[in-house]
Amino acid sequence: MTEHAHPSEVITVENLVQTIGGQEILRGFSLKVYQGETLVLLGRSGGGKSVFLRHLIGLMQPVSGTVTVGQEVISGLQERELAKVRRSMGMLFQNGALFDSLTVADNVAFPLRERGETDESVVRAKVEEALQMVDLAGNEGKMPVNLSGGMRKRVALARALVNQPRCMLYDEPTAGLDPIVADSIDLLIRRLQRKLGVTSIVVTHDMKSTFTIADHVALLHEGRCYFYGTCDQLRASTDPVIRDFVEGRSHDEP
Amino acid sequence: MAPARYVGDLIFSFARYLGDLALLAGETMRGIFHGQVRPQLVVQQIYEVGFRSQLVVLITGAFTGAVFATQTYFQFHRLQMDTAVGPVVSVSMFRELGPVLCGLMVAGRVGAAMSAELGTMKVTEQLDALRALAVHPVDYLVVPRFLAMVISMPLLVAECIGVGILAAYLLTTQILGVSETYYVHNMLHFTGGRDVAMGLIKGMVFGVVIVFVSCHQGLNAREGAVGVGRATTEAVVIGSLFILVVNFFLTMALNIFFPAGK
Ligand SMILES: Nc1ncnc2c1ncn2[C@@H]1O[C@H](COP(=O)(O)OP(=O)(O)OP(=O)(O)O)[C@@H](O)[C@H]1O
Ligand SMILES: [Mg+2]
Numbered sequence: 001m002t003e004h005a006h007p008s009e010v011i012t013v014e015n016l017v018q019t020i021g022g023q024e025i026l027r028g029f030s031l032k033v034y035q036g037e038t039l040v041l042l043g044r045s046g047g048g049k050s051v052f053l054r055h056l057i058g059l060m061q062p063v064s065g066t067v068t069v070g071q072e073v074i075s076g077l078q079e080r081e082l083a084k085v086r087r088s089m090g091m092l093f094q095n096g097a098l099f100d101s102l103t104v105a106d107n108v109a110f111p112l113r114e115r116g117e118t119d120e121s122v123v124r125a126k127v128e129e130a131l132q133m134v135d136l137a138g139n140e141g142k143m144p145v146n147l148s149g150g151m152r153k154r155v156a157l158a159r160a161l162v163n164q165p166r167c168m169l170y171d172e173p174t175a176g177l178d179p180i181v182a183d184s185i186d187l188l189i190r191r192l193q194r195k196l197g198v199t200s201i202v203v204t205h206d207m208k209s210t211f212t213i214a215d216h217v218a219l220l221h222e223g224r225c226y227f228y229g230t231c232d233q234l235r236a237s238t239d240p241v242i243r244d245f246v247e248g249r250s251h252d253e254p
Numbered sequence: 255m256a257p258a259r260y261v262g263d264l265i266f267s268f269a270r271y272l273g274d275l276a277l278l279a280g281e282t283m284r285g286i287f288h289g290q291v292r293p294q295l296v297v298q299q300i301y302e303v304g305f306r307s308q309l310v311v312l313i314t315g316a317f318t319g320a321v322f323a324t325q326t327y328f329q330f331h332r333l334q335m336d337t338a339v340g341p342v343v344s345v346s347m348f349r350e351l352g353p354v355l356c357g358l359m360v361a362g363r364v365g366a367a368m369s370a371e372l373g374t375m376k377v378t379e380q381l382d383a384l385r386a387l388a389v390h391p392v393d394y395l396v397v398p399r400f401l402a403m404v405i406s407m408p409l410l411v412a413e414c415i416g417v418g419i420l421a422a423y424l425l426t427t428q429i430l431g432v433s434e435t436y437y438v439h440n441m442l443h444f445t446g447g448r449d450v451a452m453g454l455i456k457g458m459v460f461g462v463v464i465v466f467v468s469c470h471q472g473l474n475a476r477e478g479a480v481g482v483g484r485a486t487t488e489a490v491v492i493g494s495l496f497i498l499v500v501n502f503f504l505t506m507a508l509n510i511f512f513p514a515g516k
Binding site: 054057058059079080082083084086087089090091093095097098099100101110111114156159 | 375382390
């Protein structure tokens with residue numbers, strides 16, 4: 001492993017257990033994410049990746065286990081106590097979760113205005129910059145319902161990024177995008193990592209994307225962390241569960 | 255034993271529901287006192303719930319006043335107490351009919367809209383998006399609606415009462431031929447500040463009931479479109495029933511401070 005390159009943990013998850021409606025989703029999931037790295041989380045559809053991601057920003061509280069962000073244990077905190085840690089994080093929801101009563105520009109401007117930015121010219125400039133980053137300049141006035149699924153996701157990405165969070169959680173950032181835009185999102189994730197030192201956790205099914213962006217890969221299987229390692233270790237693994245994953249997607253690549 | 259247990263469960267879940275509403279109210283107050291008021295949203299909500307409810311409320315008030323005046327006139331006319339229609343209509347409008355009917359109409363119009371909007375936001379993860387952006391959903395959604403209702407409802411009730419009394423006056427004096435002077439004189443003589451206060455206080459309380467019941471339904475909506483539909487229906491039904499029940503207790507309590515008649 002390459003621990004020497006990653007001095008400190010940003011997120012530490014220990015023995016996370018979650019049950020929803022009698023169904024055990026997470027059964028003791030543990031994971032460390034280091035400062036400035038990109039961790040890709042793989043797993044079967046319905047395996048609990050989105051549920052796991054929601055714990056990292058306090059949207060769900062675990063049945064047992066702890067989540068530590070920076071120095072702070074956030075599992076068990078009250079809603080209002082979570083605000084501080086959430087301000088340093090950004091989350092891209094799987095379905096975008098745009099505010100459908102606001103225009104694209106107002107959606108992206110929302111976090112800025114909520115953090116007290118009152119100078120509209122600054123807001124406009126930052127919104128424009130963020131939309132350019134996701135290749136959507138010129139769509140400021142549209143309503144979310146009038147966007148395609150992929151566009152919606154990219155607006156949501158712009159909204160999550162506009163405040164320059166220290167840590168980003170992406171729930172399938174490239175699903176439903178054409179390969180060219182998907183590639184540009186991958187590059188964007190890398191660029192944020194290199195230029196701003198953003199720590200990223202990316203849930204994806206896209207193996208090509210995984211090998212492009214991942215410093216570490218974790219595989220969520222049956223509620224536990226089944227595999228943790230680098231891309232090379234993932235490629236070299238002979239474990240059938242892991243092989244299914246890596247090869248199952250490799251047919252789609254060309 | 256089974257029925258007793260059923261009743262017990264019912265009482266328990268009702269108590270828990272009231273507890274939930276109280277928690278929501280507490281969270282709203284905390285939002286307000288921690289300076290989480292967004293004036294722009296309050297204004298927008300006043301426009302939505304106050305300004306745009308006027309037509310409904312005015313029509314309700316006018317026809318209630320008119321029909322009540324007619325019925326009262328037919329009865330009182332036999333006793334040759336025609337001019338008593340004025341005070342009867344005005345006191346009833348102020349103390350009961352105005353606030354209750356206005357409250358019921360607003361529960362239907364505004365309560366449904368609030369629970370549908372918040373419920374849709376819940377099931378499409380927009381509430382989670384708010385939370386992930388470090389914005390408390392109660393601060394952003396419930397606080398402006400609460401303040402807008404507290405400001406708007408007394409005004410809506412006043413409008414409802416106003417047109418009701420006006421309609422009654424016009425009908426009784428212009429069509430049924432009661433003396434205008436005596437009508438007005440009697441009405442003013444028997445209607446006092448206590449009746450006005452009661453009407454406006456009731457209106458404000460009903461506004462608060464509508465906001466918390468509807469927002470609670472919306473924030474707790476489940477399972478897609480069906481869940482939102484159910485939340486909306488229940489917001490209107492529970493809101494309306496609460497208004498009727500709360501009205502009874504409010505009448506009892508307020509009669510101590512603002513006794514009817516003199
Ligand atoms: N609010 C909820 N209520 C009930 N069950 C839920 C809820 N949220 C998630 N689940 C269940 O938890 C399991 C994991 O869901 P999750 O959304 O985390 O899967 P996922 O790994 O993100 O899948 P995908 O890759 O398809 O997005 C599923 O079986 C799902 O039915
Ligand atoms: Mg998911």
